[in-house]
Amino acid sequence: MHSPAPLPPTNSPSPASRPSRAPVVPAAQRGTGRHRQRRKPSSSPSTPEAEQPDALAHILRTEAAVSGISRKAAAVRQQSTRLWPRAVLEALDSAVAASRWESALEIFELLRKQHWYEPRSQTYARLLMMLGRCRQPGPATALFKAMLSEKLRPTVDVYTALVGAYGYSGLLEEALATIDQMKGAADCRPDGYTFSVLIDCCAKSRRFDLIPAVLDEMSYLGLECNSVIHNAIINGYGKAGMLEEMESALSKMLECGNNVPDIYTMNSIIWAYGNYGRTDEMEKWYSEFELMGVEPDTKTFNIMIKSYGKAGMYDKMMSIFKYMKKRFFSLTAVTFNIVIECFGRAGNIEKMEYYFRLMKIQGVKPSPITYCSLVNGYSKGGLLDKIPGIIRQTENTDVVLDTPFFNCVISAYAKSGDIKIMEEMLQLMKDKKCKPDKVTYATVIQAYTAQGMDEAAMLLEMEAEGFDKKLL
Template sequence: MMLGKCRQPAAATALFKVLLSERLKPTVDVYTALVGAYGYSGLLDEALATVDQMKGTAGCKPDEYTFSVLINCCSKLRRFDRIPAILDEMSYLGLQCNTVIHNTIIDGHGKAGMLEEMENALSNMLEDENNVPDIYTMNSIIWAYGNHGRINEMERWYSEFQLMGVEPDTQTFNIMVKSYGKAKMHEKITSVLKYMKKHFFSPTVVTFNIIIECFGQMGNIEKMEYYFRLMKIQGVKPNPITYCSLVNGYNKAGLLNKVRGIIRQTENTDVVLDTPFFNCVINAYAKFGGIKIMEEMLQLMKEKKCKPDKVTYTTMIQAYNAHGMDEAAKLLNMEVERVDGKLLGPVSEVDNK
């Protein structure tokens, strides 16, 4: 199973063969893990062949969980064309399509932006007397509509699920807040927070991060800072994503002086800063020509045992080139070659991706 999650199907196959060579009898769970190892690596034909092998092995008939893994693989790979045949096979074997499988199909179509097919999958679930929608169904549906800016449908389905007896959770509200933020519907964000407070839902660090990011992207620094203060007042501990969102907000508003304050704040906490945070800071100073401080941030990054990545070096090389510092760009590119054993590419060709 772990080899499958690490996308090492060949190693998983080898391990399975070792199991057989030691005369150990595979169980349904072992076969299902192998199905996942193939499927999550995009080897659907091998995954299906493993299911067929299970059917011919005594005591290893594939069960609902086996097929839920297989269908989940198809959904993640967006191979929805394979799902009908798999469902037919389940029916032939006398297996029922359970709530998990319905939710997997619904969520997969939603993530792929196939909203009409998603609703059809939901209709199939509602017509199935043995399964009823749950919170996972609800969150998948409202996420899909919210992510595509179809706020009216998102709100309609939010109400529909409540009428079905499905109550929202904190993740539901996080999804709605993010959707309203993308749609720049500020007042709706406030109304969700009021509803949460009224019904005793406590905002999490994810909730506050979403709000801080939303107002930062809108350039509403006053609101962004207000919710950052509120976060700390309510005892919710900021994480690297919080500070990264603050830096991006200040960067967008051109308030470079405030970025230094964020760095000082992190020094007084036990938050372990990561590479994306430093990349945000370096990008902010690079954008406004703060070359010296940009270099200091790279040094600080190394002191904190935080490994620079391609984004770090690309951003800095672009800044050097923009200020005519070709020699500095060349030296940094040479450093990358020494550290990683490969160049980012000719200095003049470094792009902004």
């Protein structure tokens, strides 16, 4: 493997990560530049509500910002229309950025009730993009209807966000119908970004049969196939394990001449070969991209570390890890998580714990994924007595334990037949306001069934059915 000196990676945006063209907060509502903090609401609040700005501002400066404003929204939804603009708008920004869609929609409803609120299509576009990321087509449809009820004309950005909300949820027929609506609306013709989102949705849904017709439509409208679209197709084939088709798509990209492969292309190809255990081809393409002038980034090396670890090639895995340190690439939480997971899966508890300690020594903050990997490693090694210590460690940090973490813990005790502790962990999960999901219920029900606890399994199945109905 060659060892190029690291250069800044190419910043070619991918369809899924492209930022919104307009901020969620309209300038007219928030103020701009250095005068933003000096701007005051147009009318003074009454005495009882005069305390709300300070309370909201205090909430916003804690890690519980979004949940805090959500509770405030629920408490004052009926009576308050004179909340402090900056507090509500910052809370909405925070919720959208964190993809907490339920909180974001609740705060947005509160925003719409304020006397200073003015409908803006940019706000709706940002919210629709968030709902697309969260795979929430139903709320996206409702939000789009709310926008129309406010007599706002949908823009290209709004329609494109709606295409993503449907497409990323697998509702490609609805996404295509939205494209047709755009073509029939004045000044809303779909642009290159709209089609890049649509093609990315088709690729992620593995509906490659739809892509040629979309490309023909682009050509008819005079739009060129850019590198973002080529990368979406290449990545889609790679994720689907269609490696020959992936190479063919890369060849078409090279033949175009106008679209040069970039770091996104490289990482898609490297990931595909590495994920399917074809490390020889992974190394070959690493060298090929070097010759094309594409410089690897931290994500490239993380992909290679995971690929070598998955293939049991631990010497090569650690050589990449050392190379990153030598060349001053950032050893991120993702890097350490991959190494910890690989050694835990291999049952090498000593090295798993060593790299966990090294992670903390080097000032890299563990994430819920880190603790998941530790739990899985201890479970595989039969060291369940160490799991409570992991949970206690998280109590002394600001890490918020999520559903996948508790699923790991519950699964560990379920596999060992420790039903009582499994139930305690399920209760702890609920106490932590962490919602069980389908995986949680399936794991516990299977454990009950294996122990002959049919009545307990039946009761939990009823609870799971109620959960499913709530989702629907």
